[in-house]
Amino acid sequence: MAGDWRERKKAATRQRLQEQALRLFVERGYEATTVEQIAAAAGVSHMTFFRYFPTKEDVVLSDSYDPLLVAAIRARPRSEHPVVRIHAAVREGLAAIYAADREALLVRVRLALSTPALRARLWENQFATRELFEGALEEGEPRLRTRVLASVCLAALTTALEAWVAADGAAELPDLIDEAFGVLAEAPRRRRS
Amino acid sequence: MAGDWRERKKAATRQRLQEQALRLFVERGYEATTVEQIAAAAGVSHMTFFRYFPTKEDVVLSDSYDPLLVAAIRARPRSEHPVVRIHAAVREGLAAIYAADREALLVRVRLALSTPALRARLWENQFATRELFEGALEEGEPRLRTRVLASVCLAALTTALEAWVAADGAAELPDLIDEAFGVLAEAPRRRRS
DNA sequence: CGCTAATATGTTAGCGACTAACGTCTACGG
DNA sequence: CCGTAGACGTTAGTCGCTAACATATTAGCG
Numbered sequence: 250m251a252g253d254w255r256e257r258k259k260a261a262t263r264q265r266l267q268e269q270a271l272r273l274f275v276e277r278g279y280e281a282t283t284v285e286q287i288a289a290a291a292g293v294s295h296m297t298f299f300r301y302f303p304t305k306e307d308v309v310l311s312d313s314y315d316p317l318l319v320a321a322i323r324a325r326p327r328s329e330h331p332v333v334r335i336h337a338a339v340r341e342g343l344a345a346i347y348a349a350d351r352e353a354l355l356v357r358v359r360l361a362l363s364t365p366a367l368r369a370r371l372w373e374n375q376f377a378t379r380e381l382f383e384g385a386l387e388e389g390e391p392r393l394r395t396r397v398l399a400s401v402c403l404a405a406l407t408t409a410l411e412a413w414v415a416a417d418g419a420a421e422l423p424d425l426i427d428e429a430f431g432v433l434a435e436a437p438r439r440r441r442s
Numbered sequence: 443m444a445g446d447w448r449e450r451k452k453a454a455t456r457q458r459l460q461e462q463a464l465r466l467f468v469e470r471g472y473e474a475t476t477v478e479q480i481a482a483a484a485g486v487s488h489m490t491f492f493r494y495f496p497t498k499e500d501v502v503l504s505d506s507y508d509p510l511l512v513a514a515i516r517a518r519p520r521s522e523h524p525v526v527r528i529h530a531a532v533r534e535g536l537a538a539i540y541a542a543d544r545e546a547l548l549v550r551v552r553l554a555l556s557t558p559a560l561r562a563r564l565w566e567n568q569f570a571t572r573e574l575f576e577g578a579l580e581e582g583e584p585r586l587r588t589r590v591l592a593s594v595c596l597a598a599l600t601t602a603l604e605a606w607v608a609a610d611g612a613a614e615l616p617d618l619i620d621e622a623f624g625v626l627a628e629a630p631r632r633r634r635s
Numbered sequence: 636c637g638c639t640a641a642t643a644t645g646t647t648a649g650c651g652a653c654t655a656a657c658g659t660c661t662a663c664g665g
Numbered sequence: 666c667c668g669t670a671g672a673c674g675t676t677a678g679t680c681g682c683t684a685a686c687a688t689a690t691t692a693g694c695g
Contacts, residue, residue, distance in 0.1 A: 254662080255671080262672095284652065294674050299653065330630040365566065372565020373558065393605050393618070397625040400597035408590045425586070432590040434632035437523040439624060448642080448691080455643095476680065487645050492682065 263301045265291045270308045271356065279309075279364045306370045309360055315381055318342045322385035331386050331395070335402040336430040340423055347422050359414045379403050405429040456494045458484045463501045464549065472502075472557045499563045502553055508574055511535045515578035524579050524588070528595040529623040533616055540615050552607045572596050598622040 269290035273282040284305055288295045302308045321338035329337075346354065361367045382399040409429040413422045462483035466475040477498055481488045495501045514531035522530075539547065554560045575592040602622040606615050 259672085283650095295653090296675085297673060300672080303653095305652070332629050368569060369562040369566040372568065373562035375565065376561060393601065393621055394625050396604070397598055397601045397622050400601050401594050401626065401629075404593035404597040405590055408586065408593050411589075412586050428586055429590050431632060432587050433594065433629045436525050436594075436626045436629050439627035452643085477682085478680085488682090489646085490644060493643080496682095498681070 259301075262291070262293065262297070266293070266298060266301055267308055271360075274309065274360055275356065279360065279367065304370075306367055309357055309367055310370055310374060312357075314342070314346055315378055317346070318378075319381050319385040322382065323387070327387065331388065331398045332402060332430070332433055334386065335382060335399070336426075339402075339406055340426055343426065344423055351418075355414065355418045358410055362411060362414055375403055375407065401433065402430075405433055452494075455484070455486065455490070459486070459491060459494055460501055464553070467502070467553055468549065472553065472560065497563075499560055502550055502560055503563055503567060505550075507535070507539055508571055510539070511571075512574050512578045515575065516580070520580065524581065524591045525595060525623070525626055527579065528575060528592070529619075532595075532599055533619055536619065537616055544611075548607065548611045551603055555604060555607055568596055568600065594626065595623075598626055 266287060270282070270287045273287060273290060284295050284298050287308070288298045291298075302311070318338060321342040322334055325334040325337055327334075361371050379396070379399045382403065383395050386395055386399065388395045406426065406429070409422065409425040412425050412429075413420060459480060463475070463480045466480060466483065477488050477491050480501070481491045484491075495504065511531060514535040515527055518527040518530055520527075554564050572589070572592045575596065576588055579588055579592065581588045599619065599622070602615065602618040605618050605622075606613060
């Protein structure tokens with residue numbers, strides 16, 4: 250058990266960096282906080298910061314929720330409609346995260362949605378998440394249909410998250426998610442083209 | 443008619459910057475091209491570049507299509523379902539743009555979707571566009587519903603654009619848009635919750 | 636025509652995110 | 666106890682972007 254100590258230390262440093270960063274971002278704003286200051290607050294150099302987080306944005310946006318959601322989607326029967334699968338998976342998966350990390354999640358999402366630079370990267374992340382959803386659905390062709398469905402579900406999810414921070418966490422996220430996905434069910438039927 | 447000359451010159455400089463920038467981006471890549479090089483190619487200094495475009499990204503992403511789409515949405519009767527209004531408006535509005543600027547649009551969208559930095563900003567622009575759509579729909583409360591509908595329509599539109607560049611412009615954009623919006627009509631009905 | 640004010644542009648200096656090259660320390664394995 | 670590998674720091678540099686100030690060109694007016 251050699252590198253064990255190493256890994257614990259690395260994890261500790263990483264967490265220290267993230268904590269100090271979030272603290273400083275909340276206190277004085279994201280733009281007004283320098284990577285140097287974060288590194289100094291965590292007792293390391295700015296190079297070490299970049300060894301743990303590829304960009305300043307990642308310190309806020311990186312999480313490990315995606316694989317969890319993918320597994321939740323895969324766990325739903327493929328006989329269900331994709332939108333239903335994703336809706337149920339998101340409700341379950343996010344409920345667990347929500348129960349454990351509610352406050353941290355709220356802080357991070359609020360920061361991400363109110364800072365232009367972070368908002369941009371957030372959408373970029375959605376691009377990746379959507380591809381994961383697509384893969385998790387495991388539908389064959391046609392691809393455009395699957396892609397639209399995944400995009401649309403993500404749009405609903407994001408809108409629910411926005412409403413959640415807009416209400417400053419007063420409403421319950423699972424309810425907002427149900428409400429957002431409920432709107433999808435309301436789209437008009439297809440006419441003859 | 444004094445400032446007329448001024449404005450023509452400014453417009454010319456702006457266009458020269460944009461042309462040279464897109465040329466260089468296509469030739470050697472977005473990241474590999476510096477603002478200095480763009481400015482030099484257009485015969486101005488880098489400060490002048492930033493006086494015309496607030497960021498390097500804007501030289502690719504800035505267009506004036508949004509107001510056009512908003513007007514198109516407003517022109518549809520409010521008795522129609524929001525999704526139908528937006529679908530019809532987008533098909534009409536974009537058809538005009540498409541007919542006039544097909545090649546330029548293809549180049550810009552391809553560049554935007556294949557460059558991470560630009561992709562991020564593209565999604566950030568969607569944030570603004572969605573708010574415009576929301577306003578154009580002119581629905582009252584509840585806001586969450588309107589917001590979800592606007593987000594979802596934008597997701598469909600973006601997916602169609604992606605498919606268009608993925609096929610390298612082989613398919614026809616209006617058809618792809620119809621196909622993408624068609625998927626929305628297929629969402630499952632609401633069960634009892 | 637000549638003067639003044641506005642406007643477009645250039646110059647320079649600087650900040651901050653991020654990278655690369657290289658040096659140092661420290662824990663671990665033989 | 667020594668050699669090595671991995672974590673970390675130092676330094677110097679690039680690039681996007683901004684601000685302060687100087688300069689030139691033009692506009693409007695007496």
